Amino acid sequence: MSLTMREAFLAFRRWPALSALSVTTIAFALFVVGLFGLVLLNLRETLRGIEERVEIVVYVTRGTPVEVITVAIDDLEAFPEVQLVSYVTEEEALFQAQRELIEFQGIFSELETNPLPASLEIQLRPGYRTADAAERVAQRLEGLPFAEDIRYGHEWVEKLDNLRGVAAVVGLLIGGAFALASVIIIGTTIRMSVMQRAREINIMRLVGATDGFVRRPFLIEGCLKGALGGLLAVLLNFAAFVTVDRLLWQASFFTGAQAAIIVALGTTLGFASSALSVDRQLRRV
Amino acid sequence: MIKLSKVFVAYAKGSLALRDVTFHVRKGEFAFLTGHSGAGKSTILRLIYADMLPTSGDVRVSGFRTDGLNRRDVAKLRRRLGIVFQDFRLLEDRTAEENVAFALEVTGARSGVIAPKVMRVLTQVGLAGKARQYPGQLSGGEQQRVAIARALINDPFVLLADEPTGNLDERATRGVFQLLRDINSHGTAVLMATHDLDLVRQTNYRTLELQDGALVFDSATDEQLARGATS
Numbered sequence: 001m002s003l004t005m006r007e008a009f010l011a012f013r014r015w016p017a018l019s020a021l022s023v024t025t026i027a028f029a030l031f032v033v034g035l036f037g038l039v040l041l042n043l044r045e046t047l048r049g050i051e052e053r054v055e056i057v058v059y060v061t062r063g064t065p066v067e068v069i070t071v072a073i074d075d076l077e078a079f080p081e082v083q084l085v086s087y088v089t090e091e092e093a094l095f096q097a098q099r100e101l102i103e104f105q106g107i108f109s110e111l112e113t114n115p116l117p118a119s120l121e122i123q124l125r126p127g128y129r130t131a132d133a134a135e136r137v138a139q140r141l142e143g144l145p146f147a148e149d150i151r152y153g154h155e156w157v158e159k160l161d162n163l164r165g166v167a168a169v170v171g172l173l174i175g176g177a178f179a180l181a182s183v184i185i186i187g188t189t190i191r192m193s194v195m196q197r198a199r200e201i202n203i204m205r206l207v208g209a210t211d212g213f214v215r216r217p218f219l220i221e222g223c224l225k226g227a228l229g230g231l232l233a234v235l236l237n238f239a240a241f242v243t244v245d246r247l248l249w250q251a252s253f254f255t256g257a258q259a260a261i262i263v264a265l266g267t268t269l270g271f272a273s274s275a276l277s278v279d280r281q282l283r284r285v
Numbered sequence: 286m287i288k289l290s291k292v293f294v295a296y297a298k299g300s301l302a303l304r305d306v307t308f309h310v311r312k313g314e315f316a317f318l319t320g321h322s323g324a325g326k327s328t329i330l331r332l333i334y335a336d337m338l339p340t341s342g343d344v345r346v347s348g349f350r351t352d353g354l355n356r357r358d359v360a361k362l363r364r365r366l367g368i369v370f371q372d373f374r375l376l377e378d379r380t381a382e383e384n385v386a387f388a389l390e391v392t393g394a395r396s397g398v399i400a401p402k403v404m405r406v407l408t409q410v411g412l413a414g415k416a417r418q419y420p421g422q423l424s425g426g427e428q429q430r431v432a433i434a435r436a437l438i439n440d441p442f443v444l445l446a447d448e449p450t451g452n453l454d455e456r457a458t459r460g461v462f463q464l465l466r467d468i469n470s471h472g473t474a475v476l477m478a479t480h481d482l483d484l485v486r487q488t489n490y491r492t493l494e495l496q497d498g499a500l501v502f503d504s505a506t507d508e509q510l511a512r513g514a515t516s
Contacts, residue, residue: 003390014378203374207388208364210357
């Protein structure tokens with residue numbers, strides 16, 4: 001093991017309390033950021049679930065030949081905004097209504113003719129599930145000769161748009177504030193641990209150590225503390241996720257890549273804070 | 286070897302720490318820097334190991350002007366000097382041998398040569414049996430010997446000692462002083478700042494006396510220069 005690595009690892013043994021305090025502080029700072037990330041992640045999942053329900057329904061004029069509808073489906077599926085077009089026949093519409101509207105069973109059984117029209121249910125691609133895109137598509141659909149009525153719940157989609165906007169702004173502001181707070185906390189923690197060892201840095205320089213020689217073990221130590229703190233933060237986040245998932249509602253957790261980002265964030269902050277703190281200390285000796 | 290020419294050092298508020306100091310220390314010489322606290326003894330040593338720069342004038346060590354050195358050069362210069370302080374400046378969490386070895390490790394020495402060399406210097410300062418002890422387990426005199434061993438590990442051409450006996454009792458003072466004399470007798474120059482005049486009077490070493498930042502007496506210009514560097 002090189003001298004630099006040895007010095008970096010020995011620092012954990014020589015200052016166990018200081019090292020543990022640094023790692024724990026970094027872990028909790030990143031835990032809060034991670035927790036907020038989890039909230040955003042689950043909010044986004046929920047919104048995505050709601051978004052999937054955004055669809056445009058074209059009610060088909062009674063008596064329209066199936067061939068005309070089939071050709072129209074092919075045309076509609078060529079629209080860049082459209083993901084899927086489903087044709088619901090009059091019979092299927094009645095069957096669906098009977099299944100979903102149990103309280104009107106009596107009325108359905110007394111019907112002599114099926115009053116429900118056939119329809120085309122158009123699902124939009126992700127990224128087009130907005131009020132503007134839905135309206136744009138709906139306007140184009142008005143040109144269909146068999147279109148008796150077109151509906152897509154304009155107000156509801158607009159509300160969804162607003163909700164998405166609010167979530168994005170709140171996420172950016174609060175997430176930014178949490179991230180900034182964690183940068184300050186981690187920076188201060190590492191700086192304090194470097195300041196605790198100012199005497200050591202001073203002695204190193206006096207016996208002829210170059211700045212690079214002094215700096216390297218601190219940088220590795222900073223990376224290790226940051227990585228350990230990040231790892232601990234992911235574990236704490238996982239514990240929080242398991243608790244919520246079991247006791248409150250079904251939740252989602254980070255993917256492996258997202259968890260790795262938290263660890264990488266800790267490592268980067270540990271490295272950068274160490275570099276700044278050691279350089280500041282070195283300028284004094 | 287070490288040469289100060291017309292050196293002035295001014296503090297930020299304008300007062301002078303050193304005024305027009307000129308002297309040089311020859312190879313293998315033992316010289317005392319004396320004077321009251323605040324006279325400028327430590328300032329001169331700090332100028333030599335490039336911990337500070339003169340406001341005006343030249344400080345040359347081994348022919349190099351210290352104000353022309355970059356930080357890497359300063360590190361290299363310090364490896365060629367041995368520096369000892371009143372407060373020892375040992376790393377408390379490392380054993381005596383680790384403290385000494387560290388000064389060799391920073392030079393990039395191979396691990397195979399470090400252990401035998403450390404043991405040789407610890408033996409030289411009389412601490413071979415306490416190599417594995419931490420500074421906290423050693424007496425003041427022993428800690429100063431570890432600091433001297435650390436200063437010697439890179440075979441310096443000069444040992445700068447800033448009040449090395451200032452924190453020691455009489456017995457330890459005698460021991461450390463004798464050790465410095467032994468080191469000098471092997472050819473290493475010693476420049477020792479002290480206000481202990483009893484110690485100075487025990488020998489005929491050169492004495493440079495400072496008063497309020499000015500060099501007021503240099504015994505070399507009287508008798509000692511004529512008689513040679515060592516007693």
